[in-house]
Amino acid sequence: MTVEQVSAVRSFNGTQYVFKHKSESLSCEMTFGVYVPDHTIGEKLPGLLYLSGLTCTHANVMEKGGAQIGASKLRLIFIHPDTSPRGEGVPDADRYDLGQGAGFYIDATRAPWSSHFKMRSYIESELLATVASVVPALDSARVGITGHSMGGHGALTLGLSRPDLFRSISAFAPISHPTECAWGHTLFGEYLGDEAKEEWKKFDAAILLSSYSGPARSILVDQGTEDNFLKQNQLQPESLKSHRAATVELRMQSGYDHSYYFIATFMYDHIEHHHKQLIQ
Numbered sequence: 223m224t225v226e227q228v229s230a231v232r233s234f235n236g237t238q239y240v241f242k243h244k245s246e247s248l249s250c251e252m253t254f255g256v257y258v259p260d261h262t263i264g265e266k267l268p269g270l271l272y273l274s275g276l277t278c279t280h281a282n283v284m285e286k287g288g289a290q291i292g293a294s295k296l297r298l299i300f301i302h303p304d305t306s307p308r309g310e311g312v313p314d315a316d317r318y319d320l321g322q323g324a325g326f327y328i329d330a331t332r333a334p335w336s337s338h339f340k341m342r343s344y345i346e347s348e349l350l351a352t353v354a355s356v357v358p359a360l361d362s363a364r365v366g367i368t369g370h371s372m373g374g375h376g377a378l379t380l381g382l383s384r385p386d387l388f389r390s391i392s393a394f395a396p397i398s399h400p401t402e403c404a405w406g407h408t409l410f411g412e413y414l415g416d417e418a419k420e421e422w423k424k425f426d427a428a429i430l431l432s433s434y435s436g437p438a439r440s441i442l443v444d445q446g447t448e449d450n451f452l453k454q455n456q457l458q459p460e461s462l463k464s465h466r467a468a469t470v471e472l473r474m475q476s477g478y479d480h481s482y483y484f485i486a487t488f489m490y491d492h493i494e495h496h497h498k499q500l501i502q
């Protein structure tokens with residue numbers, strides 16, 4: 223596995239790295255960022271994987287999310303990959319919510335997307351091992367997952383379906399019930415097919431919650447009340463109901479929109495939420 227360091231910058235008594243590598247799952251070069259608090263040789267730290275939303279690269283949260291200060295204070299490695307395969311030969315569309323920048327954290331089964339769009343496999347099988355190869359301080363047995371919007375959908379669905387990989391879950395303004403919103407219809411229709419509606423349900427957080435029977439999970443969700451996508455019915459956070467072992471704390475944050483100003487405001491709370499569960 224060859225992983226190339228693109229940059230390393232000091233930040234809050236730690237280092238903000240960017241790396242790139244050739245992804246086998248996605249058949250293209252991928253970039254990811256990792257913030258690593260200072261630590262002693264041999265020390266192991268928990269990790270928090272942040273999945274970004276539509277149009278984002280690894281850089282949006284790195285530059286605007288304000289995660290470094292909290293990750294440094296609570297000594298947690300913050301991992302933030304790109305949102306889709308990219309580059310020449312990777313299919314794309316003339317709209318921001320499909321194709322490059324819109325991987326939706328699922329594995330596409332339909333052409334032309336199925337040649338590269340395997341973001342679920344990338345996150346589940348490739349990313350954490352790749353990060354651990356260059357950041358040996360990462361304790362892969364203690365990793366939480368969070369994300370924003372499309373990435374909030376990714377965090378909830380991956381966290382609920384792979385409790386063996388992710389020990390804590392949270393989300394910022396997630397797409398909570400994609401089988402019932404316009405973004406979900408477009409993306410599932412293109413990547414999985416309109417005829418595969420049973421398959422869609424495996425990637426819908428509201429549906430996964432209603433049948434969750436894994437280890438106990440206490441999930442934090444923040445949602446701004448002035449979020450345009452909330453008003454367009456794309457997010458539907460009220461569909462996230464606590465069920466058996468999974469409890470959801472939904473905090474409606476008055477006056478906040480969908481932007482990184484909202485995310486940065488509540489980033490520390492989310493890092494603290496994961497830290498509490500990952501140090502147990």
Ligand SMILES: N[C@@H](CCC(=O)N[C@@H](CSC=O)C(=O)NCC(=O)O)C(=O)O
Pocket residue numbers: 274275276277278282286318370371372373480481482
């Ligand atoms: N450009 C689009 C809006 C795209 C957008 O708002 N993307 C959000 C995530 S939305 C759900 O996944 C985002 O995080 N943008 C990056 C940022 O830095 O703000 C439009 O024209 O509406």
